[in-house]
Amino acid sequence: SQEQIFREFLETYNRIVEECFHRCIYTFNYRYLVDDEIDCITHCTSKYVNYNQRMAMNFADIQAKKMMDMHEQAEAQSQQPLQMMNNQINDNSKPF
Amino acid sequence: SQEQIFREFLETYNRIVEECFHRCIYTFNYRYLVDDEIDCITHCTSKYVNYNQRMAMNFADIQAKKMMDMHEQAEAQSQQPLQMMNNQINDNSKPF
Amino acid sequence: SQEQIFREFLETYNRIVEECFHRCIYTFNYRYLVDDEIDCITHCTSKYVNYNQRMAMNFADIQAKKMMDMHEQAEAQSQQPLQMMNNQINDNSKPF
Amino acid sequence: MSNELNSNQLQAAGELEIEMMQDLYKRMTTACHKKCVIPRYKDSELTKGESVCIDRCVAKYMDVHDRIGKHLTTMTLQQQPSLQTQQANDPSRVVGSYK
Amino acid sequence: MSNELNSNQLQAAGELEIEMMQDLYKRMTTACHKKCVIPRYKDSELTKGESVCIDRCVAKYMDVHDRIGKHLTTMTLQQQPSLQTQQANDPSRVVGSYK
Amino acid sequence: MSNELNSNQLQAAGELEIEMMQDLYKRMTTACHKKCVIPRYKDSELTKGESVCIDRCVAKYMDVHDRIGKHLTTMTLQQQPSLQTQQANDPSRVVGSYK
Secondary structure, eight states: OHHHHHHHHHHHHHHHHHHHHHHHOOOOSSSSOOHHHHHHHHHHHHHHHHHHHHHHHHHHHHHHHHHHHHHHTTTTOOOOHHHHHHHHHHOOOSOO | OHHHHHHHHHHHHHHHHHHHHHHHOOOOSSSSOOHHHHHHHHHHHHHHHHHHHHHHHHHHHHHHHHHHHHHHTTTTSOOOHHHHHHHHHHOOOSOO | OHHHHHHHHHHHHHHHHHHHHHHHOOOOSSSSOOHHHHHHHHHHHHHHHHHHHHHHHHHHHHHHHHHHHHHHHTTTSOOOHHHHHHHHHHOOOSOO | OOOOOOHHHHHHHHHHHHHHHHHHHHHHHHHHHHHHOOSOOSOSSOOHHHHHHHHHHHHHHHHHHHHHHHHHHHHHHHHOSOOOSTGGGOTHHHHTOOO | OOOOOOHHHHHHHHHHHHHHHHHHHHHHHHHHHHHHOOSOOSOSSOOHHHHHHHHHHHHHHHHHHHHHHHHHHHHHHHHOSOOOSTGGGOTHHHHTOOO | OOOOOOHHHHHHHHHHHHHHHHHHHHHHHHHHHHHHOOSOOSOSSOOHHHHHHHHHHHHHHHHHHHHHHHHHHHHHHHHOSOOOSTGGGOTHHHHTOOO
């Protein structure tokens, strides 16, 4: 849903703030950001966005590959509950 | 609500336990706390409470200042959805 | 409930993956796991399961002991709300 | 306003208590793993030293938990000598919630 | 499809905003504690240096928060010059959600 | 008691699966960032080395995830040779949930 998408966006936003603050802000001699810190924050944010996009792309590729493998052996699988639970964990037949 | 207040209190409680355990407990030669550890736990807890109160005070001040700035320029803002979303993130007009 | 049990199982599963990946995987010269890494993952998983079982056993013992102590002094306790809240935190009379 | 809690509130408090105990347990699991389990995985069994450390770690963690609970209650009562008002009952004033 | 939000969506957005501010506040609390509070517990009071550091840390954290918010918005708008379609409104395309 | 799951349980399991995949994805994102991205921010682009590392990190993380899943299943089955009873189906006995 639209709300779920915004939620994920905002969570990622908060995580980027946390990460880049941790990596870029070291001194507390002033109340305001100095130029080096501002540059670092800008690069850190862009890099994190690039990182996230690469992660998502890789994850999607692997899931797609698994989905194809699964389809080939779908009927051969035993359907015992515990086994099934485990299959569901590794399952990729649902597009999420 | 009352429950939300207790929830936050208990979460903070658990976080203080985690933090002060991590900072004060190093040796496991005994099953019980030694005097140094007890003193450390006491100071750590009080200091964390003082820390939380200072954080809350600072945060409230900054939010109040932002709220005033916002009110001045409230009408001038464009209301495009994405822009609005971003404004909401930085928004302080709701007292929470 | 059954779902709650599976949820905890899967959370623990994810935590083991995170922990053992962090501890066992250091080099990214290959796309696939090398033998040392596979051995490390196997041992790490088994050890984590053993660790969890020992934790659970210890926690249950301590809670059981507290529950007995509590029962002995149950009537003597004041029932002021804040005091009660605190007792509930340390309370073990509910079997969970 | 009365200080007594009704049965709905008691039930909610009970559920909150369970949730917080689960949170405590998770944090303790992470803490004692960091303190006691040596990050070398040559073997699947816990060593004798690790096992003893885990037992003591759980005992100490629960002890710290109980002590801090008492300490926080004392601080709350000291800061609000009068428990007459709703606001005085608010423990977030001690821990400094931003709300 | 209209770009306007109805009142239910606005309320949901408001609740989400509060939740995210709580999340922000938690992360900031952890971050400034790490940056400012010296892990020696000989005393219960914050030192003068720690107090000043905390005040500046909160100010800087909120500043970083605002800047990154603007930066992410700019990036979103640059990547999707047209805001006509539903998909173009999806900010997860910038942050790379796996969904 | 039958081992079959009804459709409500299947739906709940499906939602749980999605939630757990999101949790996995978050943890993987944190892990690979720590392993692969050098904490110097002179530039906005990922270096070639960082990019390759990320690709391999995702592949390895998912591989570790699958292996540990199989290992936990094996351990569960070994500890409970009989799957007749409800209790034997409880995987928390292997991971040591405190409940």
